[in-house]
Amino acid sequence: MGEMILQAKNICKSYSNGKTQLSVLQDFSLDVEVGEIITIMGQSGSGKSTALNILGTLDHPDSGELILGGKRVHTMEENELAAIRNGDIGFVFQFHHLLPEFTAIENILMPTWINGKEDSKNHALDLIEKMGLSDRKDHFPSQLSGGERSRVAVARALMNQPKLILADEPTGNLDEKNANKLIDLLSEINKDFHQAIVLTTHNPQVARIGHKQFNLENGSLTEKA
Numbered sequence: 001m002g003e004m005i006l007q008a009k010n011i012c013k014s015y016s017n018g019k020t021q022l023s024v025l026q027d028f029s030l031d032v033e034v035g036e037i038i039t040i041m042g043q044s045g046s047g048k049s050t051a052l053n054i055l056g057t058l059d060h061p062d063s064g065e066l067i068l069g070g071k072r073v074h075t076m077e078e079n080e081l082a083a084i085r086n087g088d089i090g091f092v093f094q095f096h097h098l099l100p101e102f103t104a105i106e107n108i109l110m111p112t113w114i115n116g117k118e119d120s121k122n123h124a125l126d127l128i129e130k131m132g133l134s135d136r137k138d139h140f141p142s143q144l145s146g147g148e149r150s151r152v153a154v155a156r157a158l159m160n161q162p163k164l165i166l167a168d169e170p171t172g173n174l175d176e177k178n179a180n181k182l183i184d185l186l187s188e189i190n191k192d193f194h195q196a197i198v199l200t201t202h203n204p205q206v207a208r209i210g211h212k213q214f215n216l217e218n219g220s221l222t223e224k225a
């Protein structure tokens with residue numbers, strides 16, 4: 001067994017809408033080892049985003065435990081947690097959340113501004129080249145196609161060389177060609193940098209890149225045989 005970077009144990013999460021309680025995650029457990037690609041397939045509303053937000057410490061579970069780098073998250077101070085969130089985890093969201101008033105390269109450099117690293121420009125240029133975006137680096141998000149925006153978002157997630165990439169339906173609004181291109185890139189990145197990737201999707205084609213493939217149903221995961 002490889003080195004464990006993230007463990008979720010019996011996570012439960014529900015939302016209350018006034019009187020009714022909606023149970024979204026129920027005994028959700030997942031182990032993520034260094035360098036592995038894990039895909040989570042689930043229908044819309046099955047709790048994929050809720051799960052990834054909790055795995056990325058952007059949201060709190062009602063119960064259960066999250067262990068990051070061998071340490072229980074709920075025992076960490078907020079500043080320790082923020083450092084892990086910014087340094088060890090890269091997020092790729094379905095709608096990419098690029099900042100419209102910044103160019104592609106500026107968006108990619110953004111995480112390093114937060115961490116105060118100065119020597120990041122060359123690394124950003126390398127990533128831009130790897131993503132096939134060299135001639136688009138000074139374009140604003142509105143001047144990029146959906147596929148290009150998604151690749152900018154991946155480059156941004158990679159900037160701090162995180163141990164773990166959390167990608168929430170990254171191909172969700174891409175056509176098949178761009179979806180395949182993004183998936184190929186993520187596989188390549190995983191081979192080159194050995195980053196672990198947890199990716200959600202509702203597309204079986206996309207799910208196939210997982211070394212381990214799970215279904216999210218009734219709030220918990222079952223591994224595909």
Ligand SMILES: Nc1ncnc2c1ncn2[C@@H]1O[C@H](COP(=O)(O)OP(=O)(O)O)[C@@H](O)[C@H]1O
Binds near residue numbers: 043
């Ligand atoms: N903040 C919230 N308050 C209430 N209900 C929510 C909230 N966020 C998500 N939900 C509900 O939880 C369920 C799971 O949502 P989500 O995790 O976004 O699913 P998915 O990403 O698989 O589409 C959905 O029924 C959704 O409506």
Ligand SMILES: [Mg+2]
Binds near residue numbers: 048049050169
């Ligand atoms: Mg979602």
